[in-house]
Amino acid sequence: MKFRGHLIGGMTTGVIVVGIAARSGIIARDAFSPSALFQIGTIAQSGALAAASLFLLTLAMSLFPDLDTASVPQRWFFRTAFILLVILLVMKQMGLFACLTFILLLPLLHRHRGWTHSKWTPFAISILFIAVMVYLRLPRSGPADFSLAAAIGLLREYWIVILACVSGHYTHLLLDAR
Secondary structure (H helix, E strand, O other), rough: HHHHHHHHHHHHHHHHHHHHHHHHHOHHHHHHOOHHHHHOOHHHHHHHHHHHHHHHHHHHHHHHHHHHHOOHHHHHHHHHHHHHHHHHHHHHHHHHHHHHHHHHHHHHOOOOOOOOHHHHHHHHHHHHHHHHHHHHHHHOOOOOOOOOOHHHHHHHHHHHHHHHHHHHHHHHHHHHHH
């Protein structure tokens, strides 16, 4: 499948994931009103930001498998990533900057249709993504603070992130199978 097909498939899947998030109450439905985007500091705005983030995560994961070869998705992905890295650097978010830099190099470490096209990749990426989000949000803790109950709690809290990663990635694999 060509880039345009993966882009359309990823956008469609992104809309579905955001719809599931809204339907399940993760994102407030009033966050989708046009006025919500202009209400600074309100729950509606954070809901719109969450919806945009989920949509973009799903779309990025639908393009991710082709980042291991010179392609249109690779060029646009790394252009966007460069801008994001500059923003993180200016905002002095060095932890997130380092994590994102590490993740960005991963697709370049293997041949085309290697691990980036694996059925297990979206699960590993979503767990890595959640771990980074939790690490940056919580006070520093060590391995002694880990428990199975805490891990299950994280999966319950971030299931929508796993859904976004997995559905975006599987959309790509499904479209490649045609």
